[in-house]
Amino acid sequence: xxxxxxxxxxxxxxAITFAAVAGVVYLLLRFGYDSLPTLEFVVPVPLAxxxxxxxxxxxxxxxxxxxxxxxxPMAALVVARCVALGKASALVGAGVAGAAVGLLLRLLxxxxxxxxxTHDALVGGLLLLAALLAVASGLWLERAGIDPGxxx
Numbered sequence: 001x002x003x004x005x006x007x008x009x010x011x012x013x014x015a016i017t018f019a020a021v022a023g024v025v026y027l028l029l030r031f032g033y034d035s036l037p038t039l040e041f042v043v044p045v046p047l048a049x050x051x052x053x054x055x056x057x058x059x060x061x062x063x064x065x066x067x068x069x070x071x072x073p074m075a076a077l078v079v080a081r082c083v084a085l086g087k088a089s090a091l092v093g094a095g096v097a098g099a100a101v102g103l104l105l106r107l108l109x110x111x112x113x114x115x116x117x118t119h120d121a122l123v124g125g126l127l128l129l130a131a132l133l134a135v136a137s138g139l140w141l142e143r144a145g146i147d148p149g150x151x152x
Contacts, residue, residue: 009090009142014135017091018098025102033106038116039123044130047096051133054089054141057082062144079145086141093134100128 029036061082063071103124110117 008146009087009139014090014094017094018101021095021098022102022105023098025099026105029103029106039120041123041126043123044127047093047127047134048130050089051093051130051137054086054134054137058086058137058141058144061141065145083142083145086138086143086145089138090135090142091138093131093136093138097128097131097135100124100131104128 060071061074061079064074065079104121107117107121107124111121112118
């Protein structure tokens with residue numbers, strides 16, 4: 001019987017997710033942007049908070065896995081759940097980054113000429129930044145739970 005295992009998130013998986021979502025969002029916004037309300041500045045906040053929380057958790061998980069002197073021990077199941085959360089967050093972050101890029105590509109021609117478009121582009125830029133932070137912290141959390149002595 002083989003043990004189930006989870007592979008590390010590959011850059012290709014993130015790139016495919018990013019590109020697919022960016023393309024779909026761009027096409028949808030090309031035909032429907034005018035009917036949407038103005039984006040609020042709170043849109044990127046939850047993702048940014050999640051990214052910070054995962055970065056803090058990644059530090060704690062890495063310390064526990066590497067048995068650092070001041071680290072509190074963690075149950076193996078908790079570490080495994082953190083690894084799964086990191087993998088999922090990296091993929092979601094790639095998708096949100098793709099959506100933000102799709103939005104920005106749609107808005108680029110009109111930036112500066114319409115106030116609402118300029119505002120939405122700023123929110124889209126902040127969303128892109130939060131999404132990239134989510135990808136980075138998700139990958140860090142995923143890799144923090146890997147035993148430094150293992151080859152996977």
